[in-house]
Amino acid sequence: MALREYAKYGGITAAIFAVFVVLAQAQAISVPFFTPATIRVNGLGDNYGLNGDATFTITAHGYGSNCHALQVEAVHDGERKSFYRKADDCRYMEITHGPYNFTRSFEYGSEVLSSKGEYKLDVRFEDLVDGRKASLTRNFSVGTE
Known part of the structure; x- marks a missing residue:
């Protein structure tokens, strides 16, 4: 894979994780360590x-x-x-x-x-x-x- 593809998938993964943490902090979902x-x-x-x-x-x-x-x-x-x-x-x-x-x-x-x-x-x-x-x-x- 090209470096560009790794960066793209890394960015998508980071964005998904950020949404997950924001939802936990807002208590929309309950997740250990983040809520x-x-x-x-x-x-x-x-x-x-x-x-x-x-x-x-x-x-x-x-x-x-x-x-x-x-x-x-x-x-x-x-x-x-x-x-x-x-x-x-x-x-x-x-x-x-x-x-x-x-x-x-x-x-x-x-x-x-x-x-x-x-x-x-x-x-x-x-x-x-x-x-x-x-x-x-x-x-x-x-x-x-």
Whole structure:
């Protein structure tokens, strides 16, 4: 084969592989090592009334093991207003791999939304077997409508 044909087939192969990686990164397909963990927060508003109620869900999507940890912390002026952490004990689980869709609901009431000002919600998710991590921060206000 001529060098030109090798270059042509190499380019086609690279293009196919690039499309494969892009689809995995976009989570259109689930592929080990190429599908990252992503986090979404649904239902969290931008503003809440003082001593109001906030209901939202956190969803992690990705590909990996069935052993996870989720940490959610709400902070106001450097003071922790709410903290949640749950980590699976992988020693007592049969570890499997595949796509996951992990969802947890949260309800904040007057015990959390009791101070006026800006709040920061920090979310961290980790696959405890494969080591994949994802995090995000969302901000919202209380009593500043």
